[in-house]
Amino acid sequence: METYIKEASFLLFQFCFIIQLYYLINNYSRLAGYKPLEDLLPVNIPISVIISARNEAKNLQHYLPFILEQNYPDYEVVVINDCSHDSSDTVLEVFQEMYPHLKVVTITEHDRFKTGKKFALTLGIKAAKNEHLLFTDADCMPGSVNWITRMASNFTTPAQIVLGYAPYNRSKSFLNALIRFEAVKAAVNYFSAALNGDPYMGVGRNLAYTKTLFFSAKGFASHMHLMAGDDDLFVNQHATEDNTTIELHPEAFTYTDAKTNLSSWYKQKKRHFGVGKYYKNEHRRMLSIDAASGYLFYVLLIICLIFSFEPMLVLGIFIFRLILQIVIYSKTFKKLEANDLLWYLPGLDFCYYIYINTFGLLATFIKTTQWK
Known part of the structure; x- marks a missing residue:
């Protein structure tokens, strides 16, 4: 039974890894190559x-x-x-x-x-x-x-x-x-x-x-x-x-x-996350799959390492994803003036997926009554 759980965790870990690769390569790489127009065009639209x-x-x-x-x-x-x-x-x-x-x-x-x-x-x-x-x-x-x-x-x-x-x-x-x-x-x-x-x-x-x-x-x-x-x-x-x-x-x-x-941030995010469930179905699915696969990727990474199930392969997959993130994000984060965050990418990425799933769950039950 224990072996079955380990194997299932490893297979699910690989599946989440593939989903994360899809988002990185298919969704984010185009932004990395995008170049904003440098010339300041004369415009007189009221x-x-x-x-x-x-x-x-x-x-x-x-x-x-x-x-x-x-x-x-x-x-x-x-x-x-x-x-x-x-x-x-x-x-x-x-x-x-x-x-x-x-x-x-x-x-x-x-x-x-x-x-x-x-x-x-x-x-x-x-x-x-x-x-x-x-x-x-x-x-x-x-x-x-x-x-x-x-x-x-x-x-x-x-x-x-x-x-x-x-x-x-x-x-x-x-x-x-x-x-x-x-x-x-x-x-x-x-x-x-x-x-x-x-x-x-x-x-x-x-x-x-x-x-x-x-x-x-x-x-x-x-x-x-x-x-x-x-x-x-x-x-x-x-x-x-x-x-x-x-x-x-x-x-x-x-x-x-x-x-x-934390209290003012929580109040702000509670208001923001509360509207996500009203997005179009395809957009909710897109965001939910990314959030869930990113969260499970880290949870299953920890489980596989704790139980020493293919630890070198698991670490290799983690490092490969991290390197790919750095390659794609380096250009994107530079455009968005956030290059300094790349130094802390593993920790921030882990905390991001924990928090985004937590807030997403809380937003299902909490109603916000004030905008300011």
Whole structure:
């Protein structure tokens, strides 16, 4: 019986290894070879930058000038002050006097009707005067004064959705490394999927789409009851091979600080993971198989080593996968400004698959009722 268990574990370990190879070679290698356009194309498409902000006075004061002072000829910035009870209104009033292209939409708290981010964004989209919309958050800083230009240049193609990248700032802690690694892995997944003609998500910290697409799709109506999903669910439902493109030039990144403690990170991830079960079936399967095979790969690796069942072969398979990861990830992580994480790849990859399966399970049972 014991021999049977060992053999079954080894066979399953090899099967998970093959699945992981498929994801690495078939899904991720194309992103490794992708080269963003270096030339800064002249573009003059009117753009509306939209930011939903709840109690973000400090962040607005610090980051909003970098958005209001972009090197772009024709744009407005629409900030939705969503039921804030800090000094956001005062900060925005001061900025409105300084920047005529800043528009403020104010939502006041209602005792019976509690609003979420999707409601705020919908009002901001309705208030926007331009067809092409660019979204970010109040705590995000553009990578350059050419952020809008880089993102807007993609609308010169037939694209209606532009997926941008929003990395977390680096700091010296394990939690920061894990959060950044998870964000990079997510980006590798959704950028690779888009390049392979099957886009399935984007992040609201750096995302663009057209007003026509938003209203023709009836906005967030199909998932308005969910606190999250204003970005990834919208993209999942409406992105296609023909209407979606990506922008990966460093000047088009938007940066934000990662959570610094476990409780705030848990609250954020609980909200994010809760919408995954509403993805299209094929996308749920794709993500679930990757998550499950990666988790089982490490669990079965440990089991095989503990029971000394073909230990040299098991270690050889592990090392081969690791080398292949480094070869493919080295180019990809460099594009995503995360080269430093490669030094800790085995540990981070192991923790990533443990945590992503744990959060995925918790999200099945936990309901989130607040967006901020």
